[in-house]
Amino acid sequence: MKFDVIIIGAGLMGFSSALQLSLRGQSCLVLDKDAAGRHASGVNAGGLRRLNRHPAEIPLSVAAAQRWQNISDLVGSDCDARFPGQVRIAENDEDMEKLCARANLVSGLGYNHEQIIDATALYRMVPELKQGCVGALYCEGDGYARPYHALTAFRTSACQLGTEYRPASRVLGALFGNGLWTVTTEKGSFSARVLLNCAGAWANEFAKLFGEAVPMEARAPMMMVTERLPYFLEPVIGAASRKLSFKQMQNGTLLIGGAHLATLDFEKEQTQLDWRKLAVSARTVLTLFPQLKDVRIVRAWAGIEGFTTDGLPVISPSSTSENLFHCFGFSAHGFQLSPIVGEVMADLVIKGDSELPISPFSIDRFSPNQQT
Amino acid sequence: MFTRSDDEKSKPVLFYLNGRQVQGQESDTIASALLLNGIATNRKSVLANQPRGPACLMGVCYECLVTINGKHNQQACQHLIEEGMRVETSTEAGSYDQS
Amino acid sequence: MKRAPKQAVMTKAEQYDTVIIGAGPAGMSAAITCSEYGAKTLVLDEQMSPGGQIYRGISHQQAQHKALLGPDYLKGEQLVNAFIHSSAQYQPSTRVWHLDDDRHAHFSVDGGAGIVKAKSLIISSGAMERPLPFKGWTLPGVMYAGAAQILFKSHRLVPSENTIVAGSGPLLYLLVWQYLQAGRKIKAVVDFASFNNKVSSLKYLPKALLAYPYLLKGMKYQREIKKAGIPIFTGAKRLTAIANKQNNLEVNCLDKITFEDNSGIHSLQCEHLLTHFGIIPRIQFTQLLGCEHDWDERQLCWKPNVSRWGETSKAGIYVAGDGASITGAVTAELSGKLAALHSLKEQGHIEIAERESLAMPCFKAREQDAYIRPFLEAYFKPPQEMLSHPDPETILCRCEDVTAQDLANAIDAGHENINEIKFFTRCGMGPCQGRQCGQSVAHFVANTRNEPVSAVGSYRARPPVSNLSLGELATLYPEEKE
Numbered sequence: 011m012k013f014d015v016i017i018i019g020a021g022l023m024g025f026s027s028a029l030q031l032s033l034r035g036q037s038c039l040v041l042d043k044d045a046a047g048r049h050a051s052g053v054n055a056g057g058l059r060r061l062n063r064h065p066a067e068i069p070l071s072v073a074a075a076q077r078w079q080n081i082s083d084l085v086g087s088d089c090d091a092r093f094p095g096q097v098r099i100a101e102n103d104e105d106m107e108k109l110c111a112r113a114n115l116v117s118g119l120g121y122n123h124e125q126i127i128d129a130t131a132l133y134r135m136v137p138e139l140k141q142g143c144v145g146a147l148y149c150e151g152d153g154y155a156r157p158y159h160a161l162t163a164f165r166t167s168a169c170q171l172g173t174e175y176r177p178a179s180r181v182l183g184a185l186f187g188n189g190l191w192t193v194t195t196e197k198g199s200f201s202a203r204v205l206l207n208c209a210g211a212w213a214n215e216f217a218k219l220f221g222e223a224v225p226m227e228a229r230a231p232m233m234m235v236t237e238r239l240p241y242f243l244e245p246v247i248g249a250a251s252r253k254l255s256f257k258q259m260q261n262g263t264l265l266i267g268g269a270h271l272a273t274l275d276f277e278k279e280q281t282q283l284d285w286r287k288l289a290v291s292a293r294t295v296l297t298l299f300p301q302l303k304d305v306r307i308v309r310a311w312a313g314i315e316g317f318t319t320d321g322l323p324v325i326s327p328s329s330t331s332e333n334l335f336h337c338f339g340f341s342a343h344g345f346q347l348s349p350i351v352g353e354v355m356a357d358l359v360i361k362g363d364s365e366l367p368i369s370p371f372s373i374d375r376f377s378p379n380q381q382t
Numbered sequence: 383m384f385t386r387s388d389d390e391k392s393k394p395v396l397f398y399l400n401g402r403q404v405q406g407q408e409s410d411t412i413a414s415a416l417l418l419n420g421i422a423t424n425r426k427s428v429l430a431n432q433p434r435g436p437a438c439l440m441g442v443c444y445e446c447l448v449t450i451n452g453k454h455n456q457q458a459c460q461h462l463i464e465e466g467m468r469v470e471t472s473t474e475a476g477s478y479d480q481s
Numbered sequence: 482m483k484r485a486p487k488q489a490v491m492t493k494a495e496q497y498d499t500v501i502i503g504a505g506p507a508g509m510s511a512a513i514t515c516s517e518y519g520a521k522t523l524v525l526d527e528q529m530s531p532g533g534q535i536y537r538g539i540s541h542q543q544a545q546h547k548a549l550l551g552p553d554y555l556k557g558e559q560l561v562n563a564f565i566h567s568s569a570q571y572q573p574s575t576r577v578w579h580l581d582d583d584r585h586a587h588f589s590v591d592g593g594a595g596i597v598k599a600k601s602l603i604i605s606s607g608a609m610e611r612p613l614p615f616k617g618w619t620l621p622g623v624m625y626a627g628a629a630q631i632l633f634k635s636h637r638l639v640p641s642e643n644t645i646v647a648g649s650g651p652l653l654y655l656l657v658w659q660y661l662q663a664g665r666k667i668k669a670v671v672d673f674a675s676f677n678n679k680v681s682s683l684k685y686l687p688k689a690l691l692a693y694p695y696l697l698k699g700m701k702y703q704r705e706i707k708k709a710g711i712p713i714f715t716g717a718k719r720l721t722a723i724a725n726k727q728n729n730l731e732v733n734c735l736d737k738i739t740f741e742d743n744s745g746i747h748s749l750q751c752e753h754l755l756t757h758f759g760i761i762p763r764i765q766f767t768q769l770l771g772c773e774h775d776w777d778e779r780q781l782c783w784k785p786n787v788s789r790w791g792e793t794s795k796a797g798i799y800v801a802g803d804g805a806s807i808t809g810a811v812t813a814e815l816s817g818k819l820a821a822l823h824s825l826k827e828q829g830h831i832e833i834a835e836r837e838s839l840a841m842p843c844f845k846a847r848e849q850d851a852y853i854r855p856f857l858e859a860y861f862k863p864p865q866e867m868l869s870h871p872d873p874e875t876i877l878c879r880c881e882d883v884t885a886q887d888l889a890n891a892i893d894a895g896h897e898n899i900n901e902i903k904f905f906t907r908c909g910m911g912p913c914q915g916r917q918c919g920q921s922v923a924h925f926v927a928n929t930r931n932e933p934v935s936a937v938g939s940y941r942a943r944p945p946v947s948n949l950s951l952g953e954l955a956t957l958y959p960e961e962k963e
Contacts (some may be wrong), residue, residue, distance in 0.1 A: 052904060121771070158905060159905070180906075193796065283579075285957060286957070286958045288954060289957040289961060290961050294963060303952030304453045306948055306949065306951075307950065309945075383752065384641075387633070387637045387663040388546065390546070402532040409538075411635075413587065414632055414635070417632065417638065424635075427879075427882050428880070432619065434879075436624060436628065437625060439529060439624070439625075439626050439627075439631040440628070442609050442913065442916045443879065443916070443917055444880060444911070454720070457948075462529070
């Protein structure tokens with residue numbers, strides 16, 4: 011069977027790319043060894059965050075934020091997105107200094123979405139916060155959505171435009187010849203002019219296949235979610251000197267992350283939660299919100315995600331093969347970028363270039379002695 | 383309505399149910415005390431806002447959630463009543479677990 | 482029996498030879514045997530006092546009340562006494578929320594959390610009522626018959642006469658009989674054991690006759706219930722519970738039920754509806770551990786795959802009692818002892834010859850106790866149609882208000898497996914963590930997608946599998962810094 015584009019990976023990056031390519035008349039096939047959103051895309055924290063991004067990601071993130079504001083126009087669903095803002099709390103003057111330096115950095119780059127706010131403004135926004143905090147770095151319009159719903163919306167709209175989706179079809183190999191990619195899977199072979207590697211934590215295996223493995227590791231960041239509570243917390247919470255990302259979802263549950271890692275057996279795709287770290291996470295939450303001590307944790311889990319050594323994704327054409335493009339390594343902060351990354355990938359495929367500054371994400375940026 | 387099957391004298395325990403003082407016995411859980419006092423409904427369901435009452439009485443259904451001394455979402459069937467305890471059902475205190 | 486030492490702050494896991502989860506007949510029996518032969522034994526019990534579900538309240542009720550519950554209940558007294566007098570440590574009101582392959586048990590108690598490590602872990606957390614959704618089952622006034630029995634056993638509470646008992650299973654008749662002993666005559670029994678079930682159970686009757694005491698007991702209960710003038714409707718189908726239509730919240734609960742039988746549709750007014758459609762093993766621990774499970778087509782439930790000693794597919798981890806397979810209190814006690822004996826030999830407390838000689842009578846007794854099972858399972862097989870074809874308005878996930886129609890919509894929208902459906906609808910994501918909906922959702926998905934239930938599987942198990950607050954978790958590993 012022949013397509014214009016074959017995409018490995020039925021996560022958000024894969025379907026966002028498929029959607030954009032389909033909008034431009036390309037026929038797409040999305041392949042996955044599991045089901046859509048089985049891994050990072052389905053189980054992440056749903057954060058829509060521009061705040062505290064690596065400067066290289068800021069242009070993409072700012073563009074993505076605009077897409078999220080009207081996401082319903084793009085994918086026919088609002089993905090339950092909310093935009094109550096995000097704060098990065100300074101508990102003391104030292105924290106505040108760090109945050110001010112950051113604010114200056116960002117405004118120096120010409121962006122004004124990160125603003126310092128004082129204690130009065132902070133407590134107006136987060137009245138339930140423990141006493142004694144001195145201020146925060148605030149990003150208006152940041153927020154969150156529901157990841158699996160977003161993924162479903164991207165999948166549905168891509169498929170409505172003709173994208174074919176095949177789960178349980180692990181890709182075994184891919185060869186380029188006579189202007190065509192032939193992709194072999196456990197459920198048969200397919201061919202296309204163009205191949206996209208959006209395989210998340212498994213993308214490096216494919217990159218290796220094409221002679222361009224990058225220094226990336228699969229890791230399993232942990233999350234906890236609580237029972238539903240009456241609504242008391244508007245903005246998403248982070249803290250300048252703590253590993254914490256904490257929000258109250260649309261349905262009243264609290265979602266607690268902080269990038270603490272579980273133990274991962276990548277081969278078996280099994281994670282073992284690290285309760286030491288989860289205990290630390292619980293203490294962190296209670297330090298900032300002591301009144302939550304009796305709140306019940308309903309579920310804890312870890313998702314499998316790809317982390318590059320520099321924490322930046324790979325969004326680029328292949329450095330070794332024709333008509334091959336890579337899109338992976340989002341290091342636990344890809345969700346928000348997904349609508350814009352799909353546009354970038356479509357631009358790369360069709361025009362050969364993107365208007366957004368993506369050279370920091372080039373696959374050949376890793377120095378030779380870093381490559382595996 | 384549930385009633386005691388015998389008049390065996392067991393130590394009475396006085397506690398507060400939605401601000402009103404009621405009586406149970408020493409071995410009563412909050413759930414059994416609620417039912418004994420004719421209260422079949424202790425909360426409303428999270429989305430459809432429908433009344434719910436205890437279903438399993440053994441801690442696996444999580445329907446019997448009440449507020450105990452200010453602590454929310456406690457299973458009434460897993461707590462013995464205590465002298466002076468303040469128990470609130472969410473049908474009286476407002477729908478606690480609405481999203 | 483010693484109460485387990487109170488751990489103020491959890492820094493490292495206390496080591497035990499054997500940790501037992503649950504203090505019903507299986508757990509108590511295992512604890513007695515383990516401690517008798519010198520194993521350092523700890524029993525972690527969710528309940529406030531020993532006895533599990535079947536012997537609930539036995540250690541604190543008066544003799545007069547206990548006699549109402551029948552001779553099987555009284556048998557438990559001996560076992561509970563032996564347990565209390567054993568050297569096993571007992572920790573009640575304890576929720577185990579995580580287990581791992583290295584046999585660490587994480588638990589919460591008294592506002593804190595703790596961890597113990599065991600050489601052998603015996604899971605005896607028993608069974609629970611089979612959640613079988615029907616329209617209106619979430620109304621206040623509708624509860625499980627087992628729940629009503631708990632109210633009776635532990636609190637000496639009986640419902641008003643305006644009570645109907647409905648479903649399929651020996652517990653229905655036992656409960657109604659127990660109420661009669663207490664002087665309470667309820668309104669009606671509605672029995673869903675179908676004619677087809679009865680016919681297909683006949684082939685197991687010869688073997689069941691070998692266990693005639695069970696059969697005689699059942700017949701006695703039915704006879705006395707009929708003699709008391711309580712109507713028994715048989716061959717019932719399609720149960721619904723209907724609310725009072727008024728707006729006043731206290732009044733918006735159960736008002737009447739409807740069901741069908743050969744003579745047509747019945748509508749009966751009642752204040753209480755006590756339902757029972759059998760019991761199923763509680764599998765949250767074995768699922769969390771990733772033990773192998775089999776789908777039992779006769780009992781219509783998942784069971785952990787265990788050896789005759791109770792060993793699961795995980796080294797050093799056993800299941801004993803109704804948590805392995807629904808086999809009743811007598812077998813639970815025997816299985817508890819067998820698991821204990823196996824672990825004692827593994828730990829070097831007894832030699833293999835001693836293990837074999839102590840085990841042999843247990844295996845034999847267990848074999849005999851099993852004679853009745855195929856007959857009971859066939860006779861009381863739950864009404865399949867109610868499981869696979871619930872009314873679209875029926876709430877399948879009680880915690881999150883997800884109806885059968887919501888699930889049908891999710892499947893239509895392309896969410897194909899039970900975990901995707903869970904993500905999309907939130908069924909299974911509420912406080913009960915899928916206990917009340919996991920199997921009925923699996924049945925519904927299986928039927929909608931025309932797949933066997935065994936292929937549909939279960940929700941992916943995620944810890945904590947029982948109550949754990951942020952404050953309790955925060956007490957673990959206090960030395961660990963951010």
